[in-house]
Amino acid sequence: MPKEFKFNKVDPKVLPDTKGKNIDGIRFYEIDGKSYPxxxxxLSLLKKDSLQEWRNKVGESVANWEMGRAARRGKAMHTLVEQYLQNQTPSIRDVLPLGLFKLIRPYVDQIDNIKMLETIMYSKKLTLAGQVDCIAEYNGKLSVIxxxxxxxxxEEGWIENYFLQTTAYAMMYEELYGEKIDQLVVILACEDGIAQCFIKNKA
Structure with a gap:
């Protein structure tokens, strides 16, 4: 039997009503007359040099194909996770995203009391915005997931960007709602059949 997830949603009036737009490859969110990147x-700008090195090594056509494939894979897996957390029947039947979702499902099942799912937030202090995957309790602790x-x-040292991203979302949530985030959780599904869950306490 699939797990039944519970929701404890936040007040949506605090959240911005914006969808975002791309300008010269950078996504911006228009909030109260200001543009927030x-x-x-x-974060992608911070690793621009290493990405260009990889493009030079494999060639533009291969790089574009692989990045497109990875984006489609990630989007499909996200959709499956979101539907599962909303107690819905999965709508995607493709083998790869389904396989990746099944790999991480034991980790996803540790989630409960969901406050946010695919929700846009922002921070006036950071002058940043973004769409968080999930804010909920993970093993009983309020987490950005x-x-x-x-x-x-x-390896954990390779995913520092992910923790910078989740830290930014944690700071946005704390600024908007005044509630402390306890930990940062990154759940990773790998095509080589490995599922990983990295957890850091938020300072």
Whole structure:
């Protein structure tokens, strides 16, 4: 039997009514007359050099194909996780995203009392915005939870960007709602058949 997830949603009036737009490859959210760049876009600029090195190594056509494939894979897996957390029947039947979802489902089942799911937040202090995957209790602790997919198993030192991203979302949530986030959780599904869950206490 699939788990039945409970929700404890936050007051939506505090959240911005915006969808975001792309300008020169950077995603911006228009909030109260100001443009806030997305956390993901800002962090991608930090690894621009290493990404260009990889593009030069494999060639533009291969790089574009692989990035497109990874984006489709991640989007499909996110959809499955979101539907599962909303107690809905999965709508995607493709083998790869379904397989990745099944890998991480034992970790996803540790989630409960969901406050946010695929929700846009922002911070005036950070002058950043972005769409968080999930804010909920994870093993009983209020957490920012991020779902990722990859080709192969990762070491924790390789995913510092993910923790920077979840830290930014935690700070946004704390600024908007005045409630402390206890931990940061990154759940990773790998095409080599490995599922990983990285957890850090938030300072």
């Amino acid at each position: 997305s956390v993901t876009s800002v 991020d779902f990722k997919s990859a080709n192969k198993e990762r």
